[in-house]
Amino acid sequence: xxxxxxxxxxxxxxxxxxLFATGTHTRPRExxxxxxxxxxxxxxxxxxxxxxxxxxxxxxxxxxxxxxxTCSDYLEFLSxxxxxxxxxxxLESMREGRRFFETAKKINRTKPIIVLKGGRTEAGxxxxxxxxxxxxxxxxxxxxxxxxxxxxxxxxxxELLDLSAGFSSLPLxxxxxxxxxxxxxxxxVVTSDECNEKGLAVPPLPQEVVNRIGxxxxxxxxxxxxxxxxxxxxxxxPLVAVEELLKWEGIDAVISLGIVxxxxxxxxxxxxxxxxxxxxxxxxxxxxxxxxxxxxxxxxAATAELMEKYAKPVIGVSLVSTSGGTVRSVPGRRYSAxxxxxxxxxxxxxxxMVNYQNILGKEETEYRRQ
Amino acid sequence: xxxxxxxxxxxxxxxxxxLFATGTHTRPRExxxxxxxxxxxxxxxxxxxxxxxxxxxxxxxxxxxxxxxTCSDYLEFLSxxxxxxxxxxxLESMREGRRFFETAKKINRTKPIIVLKGGRTEAGxxxxxxxxxxxxxxxxxxxxxxxxxxxxxxxxxxELLDLSAGFSSLPLxxxxxxxxxxxxxxxxVVTSDECNEKGLAVPPLPQEVVNRIGxxxxxxxxxxxxxxxxxxxxxxxPLVAVEELLKWEGIDAVISLGIVxxxxxxxxxxxxxxxxxxxxxxxxxxxxxxxxxxxxxxxxAATAELMEKYAKPVIGVSLVSTSGGTVRSVPGRRYSAxxxxxxxxxxxxxxxMVNYQNILGKEETEYRRQ
Numbered sequence: 001x002x003x004x005x006x007x008x009x010x011x012x013x014x015x016x017x018x019l020f021a022t023g024t025h026t027r028p029r030e031x032x033x034x035x036x037x038x039x040x041x042x043x044x045x046x047x048x049x050x051x052x053x054x055x056x057x058x059x060x061x062x063x064x065x066x067x068x069x070t071c072s073d074y075l076e077f078l079s080x081x082x083x084x085x086x087x088x089x090x091l092e093s094m095r096e097g098r099r100f101f102e103t104a105k106k107i108n109r110t111k112p113i114i115v116l117k118g119g120r121t122e123a124g125x126x127x128x129x130x131x132x133x134x135x136x137x138x139x140x141x142x143x144x145x146x147x148x149x150x151x152x153x154x155x156x157x158x159e160l161l162d163l164s165a166g167f168s169s170l171p172l173x174x175x176x177x178x179x180x181x182x183x184x185x186x187x188x189v190v191t192s193d194e195c196n197e198k199g200l201a202v203p204p205l206p207q208e209v210v211n212r213i214g215x216x217x218x219x220x221x222x223x224x225x226x227x228x229x230x231x232x233x234x235x236x237x238p239l240v241a242v243e244e245l246l247k248w249e250g251i252d253a254v255i256s257l258g259i260v261x262x263x264x265x266x267x268x269x270x271x272x273x274x275x276x277x278x279x280x281x282x283x284x285x286x287x288x289x290x291x292x293x294x295x296x297x298x299x300x301a302a303t304a305e306l307m308e309k310y311a312k313p314v315i316g317v318s319l320v321s322t323s324g325g326t327v328r329s330v331p332g333r334r335y336s337a338x339x340x341x342x343x344x345x346x347x348x349x350x351x352x353m354v355n356y357q358n359i360l361g362k363e364e365t366e367y368r369r370q
Numbered sequence: 371x372x373x374x375x376x377x378x379x380x381x382x383x384x385x386x387x388x389l390f391a392t393g394t395h396t397r398p399r400e401x402x403x404x405x406x407x408x409x410x411x412x413x414x415x416x417x418x419x420x421x422x423x424x425x426x427x428x429x430x431x432x433x434x435x436x437x438x439x440t441c442s443d444y445l446e447f448l449s450x451x452x453x454x455x456x457x458x459x460x461l462e463s464m465r466e467g468r469r470f471f472e473t474a475k476k477i478n479r480t481k482p483i484i485v486l487k488g489g490r491t492e493a494g495x496x497x498x499x500x501x502x503x504x505x506x507x508x509x510x511x512x513x514x515x516x517x518x519x520x521x522x523x524x525x526x527x528x529e530l531l532d533l534s535a536g537f538s539s540l541p542l543x544x545x546x547x548x549x550x551x552x553x554x555x556x557x558x559v560v561t562s563d564e565c566n567e568k569g570l571a572v573p574p575l576p577q578e579v580v581n582r583i584g585x586x587x588x589x590x591x592x593x594x595x596x597x598x599x600x601x602x603x604x605x606x607x608p609l610v611a612v613e614e615l616l617k618w619e620g621i622d623a624v625i626s627l628g629i630v631x632x633x634x635x636x637x638x639x640x641x642x643x644x645x646x647x648x649x650x651x652x653x654x655x656x657x658x659x660x661x662x663x664x665x666x667x668x669x670x671a672a673t674a675e676l677m678e679k680y681a682k683p684v685i686g687v688s689l690v691s692t693s694g695g696t697v698r699s700v701p702g703r704r705y706s707a708x709x710x711x712x713x714x715x716x717x718x719x720x721x722x723m724v725n726y727q728n729i730l731g732k733e734e735t736e737y738r739r740q
Contacts, residue, residue: 039556130594342528
């Protein structure tokens with residue numbers, strides 16, 4: 001028989017073999033995220049986002065109406081594809097539900113599967129019927145099956161990307177206890193609220209950790225978690241804080257806010273100086289920018305190194321849209337630095353990683369009991 | 371007595387008088403959004419986001435620890451400031467709770483107040499205590515008071531910005547019925563789901579509306595809501611669809627997806643063509659880009675015009691990060707076009723505008739009963 005992708009597909013893409021056969025001219029970098037999408041248009045747009053955000057992609061297929069090859073078939077292939085280690089799915093409908101969920105459950109143990117179901121509501125189902133012609137099944141059944149198989153459900157496309165960036169770049173947290181390092185108090189408050197509301201803890205720090213971090217901070221610092229760096233100019237302070245938190249057994253993950261991204265504000269200030277003070281030597285301002293840029297690069301490399309050393313995730317929040325994107329791979333390192341634009345993205349991804357870790361743990365226990 | 375802003379402030383800003391006295395060198399454009407923030411760092415960062423997104427700002431004040439002037443004082447001033455018509459607040463604590471909510475309730479009838487409360491959770495409160503030294507009150511009481519006063523609560527800083535962009539630029543919807551126009555089926559499905567999950571309806575279209583829109587579309591189009599333009603090249607189709615939906619009394623608002631932002635994909639395609647086909651005259655490709663850019667400008671201007679004509683909001687979703695920002699003001703027009711990057715932002719803002727309209731309606735009814 002003939003193997004047919006689609007019909008109604010936006011094409012396929014394989015970065016490793018430099019095959020870019022999609023309707024849209026987008027070229028994501030090579031990486032470990034595979035994406036199967038029943039919507040071609042939404043699919044290629046997400047691949048474009050992946051490119052912009054630096055999320056590394058292995059394969060994309062617009063599976064379309066799945067006349068011959070179905071999402072279960074693609075999943076089976078992906079389970080054997082060494083280059084694919086995180087899987088995103090956009091589904092409106094499925095045939096062979098049992099086969100799909102059995103396959104997915106097996107694969108999900110080693111390759112996290114993040115799934116967005118289109119047509120969850122009455123309006124969505126009506127739209128879907130005229131789109132892929134799909135008869136979307138009962139959403140409650142779908143959700144229950146996802147839960148049973150341990151799949152991670154996303155609600156909107158941007159979440160698929162955020163989660164893929166995190167899962168493909170960071171070590172899994174072993175628990176839900178977060179250390180926060182921030183350049184400004186308000187962001188620490190907002191991030192703490194987000195953590196608690198998503199089921200993550202922000203534990204107080206033991207005195208010895210406070211003391212060690214305090215050596216690099218002015219005496220009026222927060223002395224607690226979040227570690228508020230109160231705008232310190234000590235270049236070592238941010239990394240000392242991050243490492244001291246990672247070192248402590250009471251913390252499973254670190255979120256750092258505003259440390260990378262600071263260059264944006266320096267640029268604005270230098271722009272003002274250039275306008276106002278014509279006597280300021282341009283070379284000096286360029287030099288300050290180069291120094292901060294250099295510092296940010298080193299910070300990114302150091303977080304990748306620290307993640308390897310402590311096997312705990314460090315998630316950055318840039319608070320500005322940076323040209324470098326969300327995922328910053330560091331040559332020779334197992335993990336990549338991840339920089340979300342907002343704290344809510346960082347907290348959300350971390351919370352889902354904790355979920356996933358719990359699912360794995362539960363399965364492990366069940367397996368041992370058998 | 372001496373009037374004192376702060377202490378612990380990041381300064382003040384007034385675009386109308388070209389006063390930019392903040393710690394960060396950011397210059398938002400003049401507009402109608404006023405922002406009072408107890409966190410200076412978070413405040414100026416949001417002002418920077420406002421600048422990037424094109425959200426027009428009237429005033430900003432980092433109110434800090436509010437030793438003398440409190441948020442209630444600022445609110446009273448803003449109620450009389452004709453240049454300020456939408457108000458954002460970041461609060462960690464407040465004194466004179468009764469005065470604040472009484473003032474806020476009065477002002478909220480004509481100037482929507484969007485408030486983000488930091489320190490809603492245990493971790494947030496702990497962080498807040500070491501930040502502004504605030505003893506944040508019981509959050510349930512705060513929330514109940516917000517609800518009673520009809521204030522709009524935001525959960526994260528990005529939401530403050532999204533809501534400000536919408537409230538300051540668009541007419542209020544009179545009800546919750548949404549018409550969707552999309553360039554791709556999947557985005558229509560995802561947006562329909564979001565609408566239903568946020569309490570918005572996506573009603574089916576009457577035959578005469580289907581027929582009128584259908585004149586500009588291939589026969590295999592969706593014939594329903596969402597209006598899937600199935601990648602049509604008829605340049606009139608998108609605006610015809612938007613206007614036919616606005617014209618129909620069964621629709622209170624329109625969300626249009628992917629129409630502005632298409633240029634991004636054309637650019638990518640042209641880049642490929644330039645690489646592959648050295649004989650392609652460069653002028654031709656530049657011309658196609660100029661045409662699409664021109665089309666998008668005209669579309670933006672037309673939506674501002676249509677909003678005035680029908681007094682219904684049209685919210686755009688670009689699906690890409692565009693250099694033009696979220697708010698696009700159109701000279702001589704009462705309303706500005708708004709382009710969010712994702713459908714979830716558009717739907718969320720629309721849902722909150724419907725909430726606000728309902729609050730106003732209820733107050734009106736109560737007032738009449740008296």
